[in-house]
Amino acid sequence: MRATGCYQFRVTRNSDLFVDEEEIDDLLIALEGELSARRYGDAVRLEIDRDCPDDLAGFLAAQFGLASDEIYLCNGPVNLMRLAAVPDLVDRPDLKFPGFTPAVPMRIRKTEGMFDAIKAGDILLHHPFESFAPFVDFLRQAARDSNVLSIRQTLYRTGAGSAVVEVLMDAAMRGKEVLVVIELRARFDEEANIELATKLQSVGVQVVYGVVGHKTHAKMCMVIRREERALIRYIHLGTGNYHMRTTRLYTDYGMFSCDAELGEDVQKVFQQITAMGKQGKLKKILQAPFTLHTTMLEHIEREIQNAAANEPAAIYAKMNSLIEPQIIQALYAASCAGVKIELIVRGICALRPGVKGISDNIRVRSVVGRFLEHTRVFCFENGGDRLVYLSSADWMGRNFFSRVETCFPILDKKLKARVFEETITNYLADNAQAWMLQSAGSYRRIKSKTDRYAAQDALLELSSPTVPV
Numbered sequence: 001m002r003a004t005g006c007y008q009f010r011v012t013r014n015s016d017l018f019v020d021e022e023e024i025d026d027l028l029i030a031l032e033g034e035l036s037a038r039r040y041g042d043a044v045r046l047e048i049d050r051d052c053p054d055d056l057a058g059f060l061a062a063q064f065g066l067a068s069d070e071i072y073l074c075n076g077p078v079n080l081m082r083l084a085a086v087p088d089l090v091d092r093p094d095l096k097f098p099g100f101t102p103a104v105p106m107r108i109r110k111t112e113g114m115f116d117a118i119k120a121g122d123i124l125l126h127h128p129f130e131s132f133a134p135f136v137d138f139l140r141q142a143a144r145d146s147n148v149l150s151i152r153q154t155l156y157r158t159g160a161g162s163a164v165v166e167v168l169m170d171a172a173m174r175g176k177e178v179l180v181v182i183e184l185r186a187r188f189d190e191e192a193n194i195e196l197a198t199k200l201q202s203v204g205v206q207v208v209y210g211v212v213g214h215k216t217h218a219k220m221c222m223v224i225r226r227e228e229r230a231l232i233r234y235i236h237l238g239t240g241n242y243h244m245r246t247t248r249l250y251t252d253y254g255m256f257s258c259d260a261e262l263g264e265d266v267q268k269v270f271q272q273i274t275a276m277g278k279q280g281k282l283k284k285i286l287q288a289p290f291t292l293h294t295t296m297l298e299h300i301e302r303e304i305q306n307a308a309a310n311e312p313a314a315i316y317a318k319m320n321s322l323i324e325p326q327i328i329q330a331l332y333a334a335s336c337a338g339v340k341i342e343l344i345v346r347g348i349c350a351l352r353p354g355v356k357g358i359s360d361n362i363r364v365r366s367v368v369g370r371f372l373e374h375t376r377v378f379c380f381e382n383g384g385d386r387l388v389y390l391s392s393a394d395w396m397g398r399n400f401f402s403r404v405e406t407c408f409p410i411l412d413k414k415l416k417a418r419v420f421e422e423t424i425t426n427y428l429a430d431n432a433q434a435w436m437l438q439s440a441g442s443y444r445r446i447k448s449k450t451d452r453y454a455a456q457d458a459l460l461e462l463s464s465p466t467v468p469v
Contacts, residue, residue, distance in 0.1 A: 007052035008078040011064055014041040047072045047079075097370055102131035102248075103463040114138040114256070115145075115225065118234055123256040124415045126422060127240065128371055129463035132247035135221075135236060135254060136163050142223045142234075143171035149231070150177040150224040152270050154216055157241040158196060164242050165196060172204045179206045181273050183216045208274050211404055214289060216273060218406040219254075219392045222266045233263030237285075237408050239376050239390050250374040251456075253390050253419070255408070259284075262408065273404060288393055288405035293326070295407075296395070299380045299387065300330040304337040306383045313337075314381040316424045318344040320374065321394045322351055335361040344427050345437075346373040354439040364437035365446075367430055369456040377423045378407070388416045422459060430455040 043064035048057050050073040061071050077083065087096055105125070111117035114137055125134060142148045151171050158165055172178040182197050197207045210216035219238035224231055240252030257263070265285040286292045300315065307313035315334060322328070322343065328351045335341055341362040343351070353362040367373055376391040391407035393399035410416045427434070432454040435443040 005053070005056075007049040007056070008074075009046065009048040009052070009060060010078045011043050012045040012047070014044050045070055045072060047074050049073075049078065050075045100460055102128055102133075104131050104134060108134050114141050115234060118256045118258050122259070122410075122412045122415060124410075124418065125254045125256075126459065126463070127247045127252045127254065128249065129251075129459045132244065132254075134256075135242070136167060138223070138234075138236065138256065139164060139167040139171070139221070142225070143167055143174055143176060145225065147226045148176060148223055149226060150179070151221070152179045152181075152223075153221045153242070154181045154183075154218055154273075155193075155196070155242060156183045156217055156219070157243050157246070158192075162242075163244055165200070168205060169200060169203045172200075177206075178204075179208065179270070179274065181208045181210060181216050181270070184209050211273055213402070215403045217392055217399070217403040218269065218287075220266055220269065220406060222263065222270065232258055233260070233267060234258050235263050235266045237262075237266070237390070237406060239392055240374050246374075250372045252374050253377075255390065255410070255415075259411070269404070269406065284409055284411075286389070286391075286407040288399060288403055288407075289401050292391075292393060292405060292407050293324075293400040296327060296378070297330050299378075299382075300327075300334050302382065303339045303380055304334050306381070307334075307338045311383040312381045313383075314340040314342075316342045316377075316379040316420070317395070318373075318375055318377045318423055318427065319394045320346050320376070321348040321396050323348055324395050324397050324400060325350075327395045331362060332358050335359045342424070342428060344373075344424075349437060352439050352441060353437055359439075365427075365430075366435045366437070366443065367427055367433050367455060368435065369433040369454060371456055375423060376407075377419060379420060379424060386416065386420065388419050390419070422462075426458055427455045429453055432457075 043066055046057075046061050046064060046066050048060065048071065057071055058068075061068065105123060107120060107123065108114070108117050111120070114134065117123060123134075125132070139151070142151055151168065153168060155164075168178055168180060180200055182193050182200075184193050184197065197209070201207050219240060219242065221236040223234045225234060234256070235258070236254060236256050238252060238254035240246065240250055240254075261283040262285065265282040268280060268282060269285070269287060282291070286295050303313045303315055315331070322345050331341055331351060335358065339361060343349070343353075343362065343364045344367060345364055346366050346368075349364055351359065351362065351364065353359050353364045376394060378389040378391060380387045388410045389407050390410060391405065393403070393405035393407060399405055410419055430453060431446050431448040431450070432452045433456070434446045436446055437443055
């Protein structure tokens with residue numbers, strides 16, 4: 001045969017795993033059975049080279065049982081993810097980002113142990129500009145400390161050969177009570193998480209798979225330590241996964257604290273997940289699927305009331321996706337009431353800014369730079385007493401209603417100001433890597449009329465190891 005053309009194409013299949021959690025006895029075994037069938041799922045999309053002849057595209061679509069509106073013509077590479085391998089194949093350092101060493105906060109560097117450092121006050125880490133190593137050190141010190149009684153941790157995605165997993169196993173082998181909540185249904189990580197669960201159980205770690213009908217997406221860790229005659233809870237809460245690789249590629253926040261009320265809240269959430277029962281109202285942490293959605297709506301409504309009373313009123317939020325209808329309607333109402341709204345949304349955004357009479361006071365931007373933007377930060381002006389929250393959840397229906405999520409306040413005034421400066425003020429000033437969402441739904445890149453300013457570059461300079469943090 002003679003080749004007359006060459007065209008790239010890719011078929012996307014339904015990757016959902018169909019498991020009736022209420023009818024099965026063992027979720028792990030049920031998922032193992034479903035994983036082998038994933039590659040045979042129904043086709044849902046055909047991506048194909050724009051130059052491909054119509055009759056060939058139609059032929060392929062017919063073979064996969066797809067309609068014409070399920071064909072997507074691509075002007076360029078069909079699978080852009082394959083380009084991720086190119087930098088390692090090319091010896092051109094002049095075309096690559098310069099290497100960097102994540103910083104470690106001064107207080108951690110000057111304190112002998114993590115427990116003493118946390119006891120001196122809450123510690124905030126901004127990844128990847130600051131190192132993830134302090135968290136691994138925190139776990140390692142807990143595993144070897146004779147006064148530590150218990151370690152509890154959630155794992156959603158961890159990566160192969162995770163140092164976090166090795167330390168948790170070491171703690172269990174040293175006789176600590178270690179409980180790990182593993183979300184087996186983390187999409188495309190199901191097989192790795194099944195292997196992880198088996199590995200942890202083999203050394204005595206108590207493994208829990210989460211709550212029926214809800215993915216456990218919260219990022220939290222708690223260490224219970226005996227100090228004199230009291231038990232002190234040391235906690236870590238974050239916006240991203242405990243994954244060594246992504247902490248160098250994604251922007252995320254992680255906070256250490258030994259605040260008694262935050263620690264009590266974290267313990268209650270773990271009890272909910274492991275005991276499948278309601279443990280009472282939380283004091284400081286907002287939790288999905290219970291209080292997060294309603295509280296966000298209440299905060300938006302309060303900004304509307306403050307605007308009506310001529311008090312400071314504004315909403316600033318940074319997230320991955322914004323598609324929850326009630327939140328969007330509330331933001332439109334706030335805009336109509338005169339509330340200033342600045343949104344930084346990396347991915348999907350179903351809200352349309354700048355529509356006359358509906359969203360005049362809303363601006364939406366997306367920042368695409370060296371690192372994948374992953375932080376979730378929600379700020380409300382609150383009449384001049386600004387509220388700042390960090391969260392594992394986006395403003396999506398699945399995060400509000402179908403997942404176990406945590407959203408925690410930043411209480412320390414200096415840390416609150418720092419989060420707002422680094423995540424809101426800094427990103428709103430970006431004129432190099434920011435794209436503004438237009439009212440019609442398209443994006444327009446911001447073109448610098450002054451000196452170039454990139455938010456991620458500014459954070460890299462700020463967190464340089466030569467600069468005290």
